[in-house]
Amino acid sequence: MTNGHGIETPANKIATAQATLSLAFRLSAEVEAGRINKEIFNRVVEVHTGSTGVTVPGFPDGTESDLKLGIANIVLIALSASALTVDETLDEVFGSLASESDVPPKKRSV
Known part of the structure; x- marks a missing residue:
C-alpha cells in the first residue's frame, strides 16, 4: 500500500x-460486537490536513x-471503491474488454 506516497503499481x-x-469489514464487526458504540459520536475529532485542519464536532444525538447504518454505508462505499479500483487496474494492465459481444446481432426484418 502506498497511502499516496511512493510508486503506485497495479x-x-x-x-x-x-x-x-478489510478495514471496513473489521470496523463493521467491531460495531456489531458493541466494541465501537454510539459514544463515538460524543467525541470531537481533529482532522489533520497539513494546514489549519478541520474540526468535526461531537454529535451527541447519534x-x-x-x-449501524453509517458503518453499513462505509462497507458499501469500500466495496464499491475496491471493485472500481480492481476494474480500472485490470483495464490498465490487460486492456479494456472488446466492444464486441458474444451475442449475435438481431436480424433485421425485410
Whole structure:
C-alpha cells in the first residue's frame, strides 16, 4: 500500500483496495460486537490536513441505529471503491474488454 506516497503499481493499487475493504469489514464487526458504540459520536475529532485542519464536532444525538447504518454505508462505499479500483487496474494492465459481444446481432426484418 502506498497511502499516496511512493510508486503506485497495479499490485499496490489492488492491495490498497483489499486493505481498505478489510478495514471496513473489521470496523463493521467491531460495531456489531458493541466494541465501537454510539459514544463515538460524543467525541470531537481533529482532522489533520497539513494546514489549519478541520474540526468535526461531537454529535451527541447519534444513536446505535445511526452508527449501524453509517458503518453499513462505509462497507458499501469500500466495496464499491475496491471493485472500481480492481476494474480500472485490470483495464490498465490487460486492456479494456472488446466492444464486441458474444451475442449475435438481431436480424433485421425485410
